[in-house]
Amino acid sequence: MSRTFYIETFGCQMNAHDSEKVVGTLLQEGYTQVIDEADASLILYNTCSIRDKAEQKVFHRLDVYKRLQGEGKRFAVIGCVAQQEGTKIFDRAPHVTLVAGSSSYRNLPQMLDRLEAGEKRITGLDDRDTDETFDTEFTARNNPHRGYITIIEGCDKFCAYCVVPYTRGKERSRTSASVLAEAQRIAQMGYTEIQLLGQNVNSYVDPSGKRNFADLLSAVGEVPGIQRVRFTTSHPRQFTKDIVDAIAERPVLCDHIHLPVQSGSSNVLKAMQREYTREWYLERIAWIQAAKRDISITTDIIVGFPGETDKDFEDTITLLDAAKYDSVFGFKYSPRPNTPAIHMHDAIPEEVKVERLAILNARQREIQREHYARHMDELVEVMVESNTLNPRGQFTGRSSQNKTVNFTMEPGIEPPPMGSYLDVRIDKIFPSSLAGFAASRPKAASPALLAQQALNARFTSAAG
CATH class of the missing domain: 3.40.50.12160 (Methylthiotransferase, N-terminal domain)
Structure with missing residues (x-):
């Protein structure tokens, strides 16, 4: 063959x-x-x-x-x-x-x-008992401007609705030395942004005992050539204040935290087996909101979990107001094989799930419209993610806070290279994006990254 x-x-x-x-x-x-x-x-x-x-x-x-x-x-x-x-x-x-x-x-x-x-x-x-991780130096880097590193695989949380512990196995971390070696290889390829990955990325435990998660974040940010470090996805149970402190103190660590809450009701959180309360979660939100940097917060929320009452759902809506998320990924609960929730009673009718998701999304849009207004007339550093003009005649980039920023440039200037950085003055606010005009010329992407992009361009990835 x-x-x-x-x-x-x-x-x-x-x-x-x-x-x-x-x-x-x-x-x-x-x-x-x-x-x-x-x-x-x-x-x-x-x-x-x-x-x-x-x-x-x-x-x-x-x-x-x-x-x-x-x-x-x-x-x-x-x-x-x-x-x-x-x-x-x-x-x-x-x-x-x-x-x-x-x-x-x-x-x-x-x-x-x-x-x-x-x-x-x-x-x-x-x-799920394997201790092995899939580390390979032969990773194909298909993203044209961001390098990914898996630092922890698997999940030990066993949330009642989630199939991941049964499909990904137990939590097992790589040594910090292997993570940093991969970060250095990525930087040598010309990438300036790294994103650390894990089902529960902040559950990371260095097998060598040298670094905790916050220490590893800082160490990756010290790799020569790296300008941005992101991570996803965090779990509130392992979310510690030293993570916030590290982000506040080191500009290379992106000022964005994705912290899935799933519900604003302590009763539902208990049924979900999340093992924290609304109050516990809001304490962590308070840490983020009190930081010296303006740190963007995003989350995941499930509506219609079995037994969710009108009062439980109202607790979720009021949590939106307290947290002031910059984005919410909302989902209707759907039963998954092998999970405890599949056997729970008090299933929520589909039409109620649809209605609650619509209410959630509508309220979050209002919050985003109000909260995004803080960026008006702000100078935002943007990494260019698309140098092809969109239908509005704009280029597209992403801020350190993981916000989409569409921008225009002065006539006659060459399109900015993907992976390059420039400053954008924000003059328009939308519920899910920002818009403005380039206030600086692009800081050129490295020749190594441009060569990697040319190699990646030979292939396209189909996404489901």
Whole structure:
């Protein structure tokens, strides 16, 4: 069989970065990446099972493309759905040859050898007790301006609604030395922004005992050439004040914290098994709001969890007013396999979930419109993420606070390189973005990053 592959990624940023590592491993094994399923001998779907919609997309893709099996193509389902469904995927989609959870990616070269030897059903389904992490120097960096580093894999929280502990395994951290070595490699490639990743990134425990999470943040920010350090996603139970202090003291650490609350009701939080209260969470919000820097706060919220009363939902709405989030990712509760919540009584009717989500989003839009106004006439440093004009004749970048900033430039100036930085004077406020005009010429992206972008441009990533 030819050694070409196509990969499609569904779900979160962790999955997207997992795909970068899978791509790098395949390239190292002598495979060639293609941008069309029709040109691939191996088609991989990196899957997400956080919500049913993403999961069903995967099976829809498998059904649509099973006709390609007659052309000798092989199919692989990897990631969370693979770990969750296991060998049942072979029954549902008999044309699939390889099923592998994320904890088994380190064994991918051996699985590829078995695939080429003609095996028809190959599995890599590790249990949650593994201590191994998927560290590889062969990561393919597909993002044109930001380098990702996974510092911790898995989850030990077992929230009642969440499937991640069952699909990603237990929490296991990399040594700080390995993280810093990867940060240095990324900087040498020309990247100036790094984002640290983990299901619960601030649960990080250095196996070597040298650094806690706040120390690691600061150390990554000290790598020569790095101008911005981000991290996601934090859990309130491990969110400590030294994280806020580190951000306040070091401008290289981005002034943005994503701190999922899920509900503003202590009763619902208890039912969710989040193991903190509304008051505990708001204490951490108070730390952030009292910091010397203006730190942007974003969150995740689930509405319609089993047993959520009108009063519980009202507690969530009042939490929005207290926290003054810059963005909220709101979701309707949906039952997931193997989770305790699937057996809970007092299910909320779908129409009530829809109504509550609409109320949540409407109130948050009002808050954002008011809260974003603080940026009017502010000079904001922006990293350029798109140097192609949008329909309004603007370029697009992102602030340190992770806000989208659309901006214009003086006529006759060359489009700013992606990954370059410039100052933008904000003159328009929108509920989910800022707009303004470039108040400085772009500080050029490094030649190494421009070369990397040219290499990345050979491929496109399909996202589900």
